[in-house]
Amino acid sequence: MKLRIERAALLKSLQHMQSVVERRNTIPILSNVLLDASGAKLALTATDLDLWMVEHVAATVEQPGGTTVPAQTLYDIVRKLPDGAEVELVTETDGRLLVRAGRSRFHLPSLDREDFPLMPDGDLPHRFNLAAADLRRLIEKTRFAISTEETRYYLTGIYLHAAKTETGTTLRAVATDGHRLARIETALPKGAAQIPGVIVPRKVVTEMYRLIEGADDDVALSLSDSKIRAEFNGAVLTSKLIDGTFPDYQRVIPSGNDKMLEVDAKAFAAAIDRVSTVSTEKSRAVKIALEKGKATLSASSAENASATEELAVGYDAASIEIGFNARYLIEILGEIDGESAEFAFADAVSPTIVRDTTDQGALYVLMPMRV
Amino acid sequence: MQSVAAILHADLDAFYASVEQLLDPALRGRPIAVGGGVVLAASYEAKAFGVRSAMPGWQARKLCPELIFVPGHFSEYQRLGDAAIDVLRDYTPEVERISIDEAFADVAGSTRLFGEPAAIARLVRARVRDELGLAISIGVARTKHLAKIASQVAKPDGLVVVDPDTELGFLHGLPVELMWGVGPVTKARLADTGVTTIGQLAQRSPEAVERLLGRASGRKLLDLAWNRDAREIQTHRRAHSVGAQSALGRRPAAEHVYRPALQHLAERIAGRLRAKDRPCRTVTVRVRFADLRSVTRAVTLRAPISATATLTEIAVDLVSGLLRDHPEEKSISLVAISASDLGGATLQLELPFRLRDDGSRPGTRKGMARERADRAVDAIRARFGWEAVAYASSQNAGGARAVPDAFRSLAEKEL
Numbered sequence: 167m168k169l170r171i172e173r174a175a176l177l178k179s180l181q182h183m184q185s186v187v188e189r190r191n192t193i194p195i196l197s198n199v200l201l202d203a204s205g206a207k208l209a210l211t212a213t214d215l216d217l218w219m220v221e222h223v224a225a226t227v228e229q230p231g232g233t234t235v236p237a238q239t240l241y242d243i244v245r246k247l248p249d250g251a252e253v254e255l256v257t258e259t260d261g262r263l264l265v266r267a268g269r270s271r272f273h274l275p276s277l278d279r280e281d282f283p284l285m286p287d288g289d290l291p292h293r294f295n296l297a298a299a300d301l302r303r304l305i306e307k308t309r310f311a312i313s314t315e316e317t318r319y320y321l322t323g324i325y326l327h328a329a330k331t332e333t334g335t336t337l338r339a340v341a342t343d344g345h346r347l348a349r350i351e352t353a354l355p356k357g358a359a360q361i362p363g364v365i366v367p368r369k370v371v372t373e374m375y376r377l378i379e380g381a382d383d384d385v386a387l388s389l390s391d392s393k394i395r396a397e398f399n400g401a402v403l404t405s406k407l408i409d410g411t412f413p414d415y416q417r418v419i420p421s422g423n424d425k426m427l428e429v430d431a432k433a434f435a436a437a438i439d440r441v442s443t444v445s446t447e448k449s450r451a452v453k454i455a456l457e458k459g460k461a462t463l464s465a466s467s468a469e470n471a472s473a474t475e476e477l478a479v480g481y482d483a484a485s486i487e488i489g490f491n492a493r494y495l496i497e498i499l500g501e502i503d504g505e506s507a508e509f510a511f512a513d514a515v516s517p518t519i520v521r522d523t524t525d526q527g528a529l530y531v532l533m534p535m536r537v
Numbered sequence: 538m539q540s541v542a543a544i545l546h547a548d549l550d551a552f553y554a555s556v557e558q559l560l561d562p563a564l565r566g567r568p569i570a571v572g573g574g575v576v577l578a579a580s581y582e583a584k585a586f587g588v589r590s591a592m593p594g595w596q597a598r599k600l601c602p603e604l605i606f607v608p609g610h611f612s613e614y615q616r617l618g619d620a621a622i623d624v625l626r627d628y629t630p631e632v633e634r635i636s637i638d639e640a641f642a643d644v645a646g647s648t649r650l651f652g653e654p655a656a657i658a659r660l661v662r663a664r665v666r667d668e669l670g671l672a673i674s675i676g677v678a679r680t681k682h683l684a685k686i687a688s689q690v691a692k693p694d695g696l697v698v699v700d701p702d703t704e705l706g707f708l709h710g711l712p713v714e715l716m717w718g719v720g721p722v723t724k725a726r727l728a729d730t731g732v733t734t735i736g737q738l739a740q741r742s743p744e745a746v747e748r749l750l751g752r753a754s755g756r757k758l759l760d761l762a763w764n765r766d767a768r769e770i771q772t773h774r775r776a777h778s779v780g781a782q783s784a785l786g787r788r789p790a791a792e793h794v795y796r797p798a799l800q801h802l803a804e805r806i807a808g809r810l811r812a813k814d815r816p817c818r819t820v821t822v823r824v825r826f827a828d829l830r831s832v833t834r835a836v837t838l839r840a841p842i843s844a845t846a847t848l849t850e851i852a853v854d855l856v857s858g859l860l861r862d863h864p865e866e867k868s869i870s871l872v873a874i875s876a877s878d879l880g881g882a883t884l885q886l887e888l889p890f891r892l893r894d895d896g897s898r899p900g901t902r903k904g905m906a907r908e909r910a911d912r913a914v915d916a917i918r919a920r921f922g923w924e925a926v927a928y929a930s931s932q933n934a935g936g937a938r939a940v941p942d943a944f945r946s947l948a949e950k951e952l
Binding site for chain 1: 839880881882883884885886887888889890891892894898900
């Protein structure tokens with residue numbers, strides 16, 4: 167293999183590759199990126215055996231062929247090369263890879279490309295296109311709620327499915343960690359009506375997001391019961407899905423909450439952040455006392471510190487006192503794009519609904535704290 | 538650190554056995570042991586035969602055929618222990634009680650009123666002897682560690698004052714097992730490298746000691762060997778952990794052995810967590826095998842817990858996991874649970890998904906129901922006694938229990 171490639175294009179792809187590669191590997195070749203040059207392209211592949219990332223980058227190929235080299239080292243080298251450099255990659259007779267740019271030369275050890283694990287075959291019968299911006303929104307507004315608990319593995323991803331609502335069918339993304347839940351929907355793309363409900367693992371969500379960062383073309387998504395594939399700008403990400411059943415989330419979304427509160431999302435979040443400063447516990451509990459037109463936030467610590475702040479708010483229902491984890495409130499309020507957030511409370515021990523008043527496709531549910 | 542020797546460590550001699558001999562004159566001068574299945578405490582007369590606490594009853598009888606076993610008067614221990622510590626409090630408010638029968642006291646601020654630390658120690662000893670009829674040994678030194686060693690050297694019924702000018706000479710001649718934190722395992726490990734006295738330990742390089750005993754404990758021990766101990770008297774301690782242990786003798790490493798033992802421990806610990814409104818986020822279990830080697834395992838939870846059933850489940854999971862990793866160990870001699878990372882009363886509630894593992898999560902409806910049930914049990918026990926109500930599953934543990942619960946309560950009591 168012998169080729170020349172532009173540094174910027176190679177760097178961007180290697181960034182995706184080194185992110186897929188796990189830091190610690192018991193199988194050495196999983197630390198490597200597979201390079202394969204043919205035609206006018208260099209194909210790069212990385213995997214952790216659950217997820218495969220393949221990307222094609224334009225290159226001047228003088229001699230087709232391939233090899234595998236440590237992804238992290240190659241990434242670090244290319245990252246440190248000067249802007250605008252042209253990089254030459256050449257397999258040497260001793261099996262090593264020569265990386266040359268300007269006056270720098272590097273020799274990297276390689277492992278036989280024949281040993282690089284192949285992506286298992288499988289049919290992905292459902293295929294639809296989604297605007298990158300829409301996919302980005304589905305991910306951005308749900309991923310904060312993804313669980314990190316391995317014992318509840320079926321909550322460690324985003325549940326993607328087609329949902330029937332009063333106004334028709336939508337494409338929905340739902341994530342929950344058992345304390346809060348985010349449900350974001352977007353218009354159902356053509357070809358997605360029959361898709362199975364799938365749980366997309368956190369890592370896939372992260373890599374997919376990285377792939378489409380800042381772009382606005384369409385992403386082609388393909389699905390089966392057990393796999394997902396995203397194709398975008400010459401990159402193909404294929405992954406296993408989480409093998410489990412997502413719980414019936416509609417059950418935790420209350421329908422009868424009638425104590426409505428409207429607040430300026432940014433000002434409310436800032437006040438919560440201020441008041442919770444004194445709280446030293448991990449949970450950072452903050453109490454909200456609501457009466458007509460007024461909210462009083464308060465927090466205290468075991469070491470006898472306390473704080474309160476009053477805000478003028480839109481509230482007209484019966485007085486209520488309710489506690490929340492301050493971080494959870496701030497995170498949800500951070501997802502409100504419009505000016506105001508609308509809360510719907512039932513009582514101090516039941517799920518609370520938070521909505522963006524300008525976005526009917528977004529809904530958040532938050533469980534209170536007993537304080 | 539202080540420059541004068543003003544820290545007292547006072548320790549009642551053979552406390553439980555002495556109280557028994559005090560209560561029943563017929564027992565005086567004779568070898569007695571409190572307990573039955575296991576020796577909880579032995580009198581000096583019994584100790585002369587080699588009888589030691591925590592020894593199985595049959596072994597103690599073999600060593601000393603005339604040994605008299607007495608069942609124990611636990612409320613008397615509490616009363617007399619409190620009274621002895623109160624004598625110390627007459628001379629300084631700076632008293633840190635560390636168990637039913639021993640305490641530290643800092644008398645640096647009391648010398649103008651009552652005289653030199655040594656004089657105060659003599660007063661305390663005389664008053665405990667006259668007013669309570671008990672012998673109390675006292676060590677006086679510049680640090681807590683040295684004061685505790687001095688009181689051990691002072692026993693029986695003695696007083697040892699370590700002058701700051703001679704403290705290293707005093708310390709370095711003593712055997713290492715007198716030091717805090719040197720148990721049979723550490724002692725054996727040190728002996729393997731030729732270290733039997735504190736002086737020999739002090740001469741070793743920090744690297745060598747750390748290699749042998751681990752970084753933290755090696756450094757700590759070496760500091761103590763040079764009498765570097767900056768710990769102060771703590772009169773008000775907010776507990777950082779709650780723990781209890783159960784000696785099993787030598788039993789098979791099987792679930793039917795450790796589950797009831799853990800359930801019993803969990804009941805006691807969870808009850809104390811609830812009484813303080815301080816649920817725990819970290820649970821640590823310790824298992825001691827047939828030799829003296831013990832292994833611990835811990836888990837940090839997402840939400841703090843204080844329900845008995847939940848603590849039991851977690852402890853059983855940890856112990857079975859630990860035993861799975863040590864398949865070569867066929868018998869166990871002790872299990873212990875420690876609850877730490879104690880939180881406050883706030884609790885994050887869980888969305889009502891009704892998932893299979895809801896019960897073990899304190900913020901679910903099921904989890905909260907567990908805690909309410911436990912609090913009802915606590916209320917019944919507060920009114921009608923510990924035995925009035927119990928988990929059915931913990932009942933089969935009763936027959937095998939060698940140590941009475943009253944003794945455990947005494948040992949675990951917040952002082």
